[in-house]
Amino acid sequence: MRADFHPHGIYLPEIELWLDGAGDCPNNWISHGHVDCAGEAQGRVLATAETLEMCGADSARSTATAYGQPLDFRGATLTAWPSSHMLGAAQLLAEYGGERLVYTGGIKLRAPLCGAETSIVPCDRLILEATFGLPIYRFIEREDARRRIVEFAAECLGAGITPVLLGHRLGLGQEIAHVLCEAAIPTAVEAPIARFLPLYERAGYAFSGWTPLEDDGAGGKAIVAGRGARGRREAAAKNIRVAYVSGWASLDNARARAGAEALIPYSGEADFGELTALVEASGARSVDLVRGHAEAFAHILRSRGLDARAAAMDGARGGGEAEG
Numbered sequence: 001m002r003a004d005f006h007p008h009g010i011y012l013p014e015i016e017l018w019l020d021g022a023g024d025c026p027n028n029w030i031s032h033g034h035v036d037c038a039g040e041a042q043g044r045v046l047a048t049a050e051t052l053e054m055c056g057a058d059s060a061r062s063t064a065t066a067y068g069q070p071l072d073f074r075g076a077t078l079t080a081w082p083s084s085h086m087l088g089a090a091q092l093l094a095e096y097g098g099e100r101l102v103y104t105g106g107i108k109l110r111a112p113l114c115g116a117e118t119s120i121v122p123c124d125r126l127i128l129e130a131t132f133g134l135p136i137y138r139f140i141e142r143e144d145a146r147r148r149i150v151e152f153a154a155e156c157l158g159a160g161i162t163p164v165l166l167g168h169r170l171g172l173g174q175e176i177a178h179v180l181c182e183a184a185i186p187t188a189v190e191a192p193i194a195r196f197l198p199l200y201e202r203a204g205y206a207f208s209g210w211t212p213l214e215d216d217g218a219g220g221k222a223i224v225a226g227r228g229a230r231g232r233r234e235a236a237a238k239n240i241r242v243a244y245v246s247g248w249a250s251l252d253n254a255r256a257r258a259g260a261e262a263l264i265p266y267s268g269e270a271d272f273g274e275l276t277a278l279v280e281a282s283g284a285r286s287v288d289l290v291r292g293h294a295e296a297f298a299h300i301l302r303s304r305g306l307d308a309r310a311a312a313m314d315g316a317r318g319g320g321e322a323e324g
């Protein structure tokens with residue numbers, strides 16, 4: 001099955017479907033809520049119900065796809081499967097002409113703190129996000145992340161210090177807030193993260209007792225905020241300690257770059273070991289790698305005898321250190 005890689009998205013010409021396309025894409029699969037699909041093409045948007053809501057898709061031109069429910073589309077069969085990247089995130093299986101193509105979008109094998117766990121989907125051709133495709137990236141399991149988030153917050157509060165936990169504003173931010181609320185730790189949540197909490201609540205995740213973060217700080221509470229919020233917090237409350245929850249936290253220099261005292265290397269993306277395991281378990285004969293360390297990871301896969309290549313998508317939307 002042919003796949004064309006453009007700066008503004010991936011295109012499957014035989015079935016006229018874009019994958020996470022930007023701009024004028026008549027039929028567009030959106031893998032997860034980090035992809036902005038509001039106010040763009042006039043065509044049809046396909047995604048899970050959670051993703052459609054997160055990315056602000058126009059409901060009149062949207063088709064919600066439930067996990068595991070096949071959909072006939074231009075002679076192909078499309079099926080969404082969970083990818084653990086964040087609530088509602090999905091891989092797309094496209095079956096066409098006897099061939100199975102999987103586009104992962106953001107994906108990991110480790111269990112998420114909120115959302116469905118990844119199903120590994122057997123395929124012939126795999127298009128995989130390789131954001132952390134170098135052996136230096138090694139992340140911790142969900143239970144370790146949960147424990148370290150709670151311990152960090154509890155220790156700070158016990159010492160009269162305000163804990164600030166930094167995570168991506170959509171995905172990890174809500175997951176951190178959920179963990180703290182479950183542990184009955186008083187929690188203040190910054191507005192860009194809090195605005196998505198009702199969506200998570202409707203999906204069955206509880207957030208009891210949180211309060212909106214006010215500009216004058218949050219004495220006696222753990223603060224959940226996006227990266228970059230440290231400066232504002234310091235101005236509001238001098239006595240703080242910062243923990244950074246991210247895949248980037250597995251790097252030695254992450255402490256300085258995030259301004260964090262504590263690093264919790266837990267991510268919505270796969271680390272190197274997960275990426276390698278995913279490729280092997282998929283059984284794919286052909287692997288295209290997008291984003292992040294695509295070139296390096298393609299080289300590593302080829303050295304193991306796999307047909308793998310980095311897709312040329314310079315300037316493609318999403319990605320970068322803002323995620324992960």
Ligand SMILES: [Zn+2]
Nearest residue numbers: 032034106323
């Ligand atoms: Zn993402």
